[in-house]
Amino acid sequence: DGGITQSPKYLFRKEGQNVTLSCEQNLNHDAMYWYRQDPGQGLRLIYYSQIVNDFQKGDIAEGYSVSREKKESFPLTVTSAQKNPTAFYLCASSIGGGWNQPQHFGDGTRLSIL
Amino acid sequence: QKEVEQNSGPLSVPEGAIASLNCTYSDRVSQSFFWYRQYSGKSPELIMSIYSNGDKEDGRFTAQLNKASQYVSLLIRDSQPSDSATYLCAVNRPNFGNEKLTFGTGTRLTIIP
Numbered sequence: 001d002g003g004i005t006q007s008p009k010y011l012f013r014k015e016g017q018n019v020t021l022s023c024e025q026n027l028n029h030d031a032m033y034w035y036r037q038d039p040g041q042g043l044r045l046i047y048y049s050q051i052v053n054d055f056q057k058g059d060i061a062e063g064y065s066v067s068r069e070k071k072e073s074f075p076l077t078v079t080s081a082q083k084n085p086t087a088f089y090l091c092a093s094s095i096g097g098g099w100n101q102p103q104h105f106g107d108g109t110r111l112s113i114l
Numbered sequence: 115q116k117e118v119e120q121n122s123g124p125l126s127v128p129e130g131a132i133a134s135l136n137c138t139y140s141d142r143v144s145q146s147f148f149w150y151r152q153y154s155g156k157s158p159e160l161i162m163s164i165y166s167n168g169d170k171e172d173g174r175f176t177a178q179l180n181k182a183s184q185y186v187s188l189l190i191r192d193s194q195p196s197d198s199a200t201y202l203c204a205v206n207r208p209n210f211g212n213e214k215l216t217f218g219t220g221t222r223l224t225i226i227p
Contacts, residue, residue, distance in 0.1 A: 042118070042202070043158075044216035058214070088158055099206045100146035100165070105157040110122055 002027045004106035006091050011111045012084060013078065021076045023091030032074035032102060033092040036060060043090065049074055070097045078111065086112050115142050118205050119134035120218035129227050133190040137218055140184070147160030147186045152220065153199045162188065168204075173211055193225045 004025045013019045023032065029049045035043040045058030049068040063082025069076050074093075078085045089109045094101040119138045132220075135149075145164055150158035158188040164170045164186065171195040172175045176189040190197055200220040207216055 040122075040219065042219045043204075045214055049216075097207065102148055102160050102163045103204075103215065104160060108157045 004028065004091060004093055006055070006089075006109050007108035008102065008109060011109055013111060014114050016037065016080045018077055018079045019111070021089055021091075021111070023074045023106060024072055025074075025091075025106075027093060027095075027104070028071070029093035029095050029104075030067065030071070031094045031096065031101070033094075034058075034064070034074070034076045035090045036076045037088040037090060037108075046047065046076065046089075057060060067072045082099060116218075117141065117216045118203055118218040119126050120201075120203050121219045123222040124224050125156075125221055126224045127193050127227055129140075129193055129195060129208045129225055131193055132192045133197065133223055133225070134225065135188040135201050135203075136185060136189075136222050137187065137193045137205075138215075139203075139205045141205075141207045142181075142184060144181075144205045146215075147177070148204040148206075148215075149175075149186075149188045150202040150204060150217075151197075151199045152202055159203055171173060171214060185189065190223075195225045195227055199224060 007022045032057050033048040034046040044060050047066040049055035065077045092103040093102045093107045115138050149162045152158045164177040164179045174191045178187045200222045202220045203218040
């Protein structure tokens with residue numbers, strides 16, 4: 001079954017702690033994205049990668065970091081510098097790097113502060 | 115003015131009727147338009163993509179695009195209770211060096227049995 005797998009489904013972060021959210025896809029998509037969704041707000045782009053070993057900051061990259069060492073994987077680290085990390089985090093991928101390609105989402109990770 | 119605007123709702127529609135969801139966008143050069151359905155607590159699911167002016171039909175769903183008026187709409191025919199969800203409009207705004215997909219905040223649709 002092709003798809004995008006995010007893990008864990010729920011994650012709790014202690015103050016001062018870095019946490020990493022996993023995103024794996026077996027769709028052979030070139031581009032991958034991380035969004036954050038807060039209640040009453042639209043999805044906001046954190047980081048994106050259109051090709052392996054390259055990634056770009058989105059609108060709200062501060063306090064986050066990513067890597068793209070493999071085509072299938074695009075993990076997101078929420079660092080202690082992100083002061084308001086509680087949100088629903090969504091990973092997406094698209095077949096090509098162009099923004100006119102539809103993006104498909106994983107099931108998401110809910111992050112909360114302990 | 116928001117880049118992508120949607121009425122937050124809730125929009126209540128009787129079962130079997132047509133649900134009409136609207137989305138306006140601010141950037142005239144936008145080229146690609148997407149509708150996503152998001153059930154409560156779940157991730158967005160792509161329903162429709164539309165790139166050219168006019169209508170595009172897929173089953174009970176019809177997307178309508180009018181670039182001159184800068185709006186895109188989604189019609190759901192024969193609405194079912196399972197259509198109750200939040201519908202997100204997403205618009206691609208080409209801008210060299212800063213291109214991205216911008217999402218509206220969504221319209222919450224409730225189908226009344």
